[in-house]
Amino acid sequence: MTWASLKVSQQPVVIGFDLDMTLLDTRPGIAAAYRALTARTGVHVDADLAVSRLGPPLRTELSEWFPPESVEEAVRMYRLLYEEHAITPAVPLPGALVALAAVRAAGGRIVVITSKLGRLASLHLAHLDIPVDEVHGDVFAAEKASVLRSIGATAYVGDHVADMQAGVLAGVPVLGVTTGPCSAADLQAAGASLVGPDLHAFPAFLRGVISVGRPGSDD
């Protein structure tokens, strides 16, 4: 995909953001929730390992530790523990608030699209007093692409190779940030339009996205 192939300029600006390790560092709270789950069930979950590979759905991680017949109950219990243990420790990642302000300054809409349950994602955002326009939870990879299409997204921002794939599938440019588990090379290989060390890269990315295809633009 090239920048010039993307037709975005005539539409309102709608930016999709992944949540975990893109906007928020949720690792300390998630680790606490996994440790509480281990204390409750007696089933060992390596919390540090689990938070080193955030992105895929919860069931994927819990399937690494629980027998198949126990995964659904572990999911249910983890989500109860999450609310108690994982919300308050989360903090915005570098550049996150700057990025969201840039969307607002462009008159755009902010849509969070995450594999986390929408209810839990909304609790994080409310706790940190971060207003967004929409939250779409419980989606991953190609499901994120469906959301991006349905909201008429201008671009997507994420930290996981599956986020890059979602953007490519939806035909929108994607900013990859290396604040999560994936390397710049992996994000580029998965289709990132641009990769940055964190969301301080977002304002320049947004300017590029908005200028593409604008009448009279040389891009």
Ligand SMILES: [Mg+2]
């Ligand atoms: Mg993520």
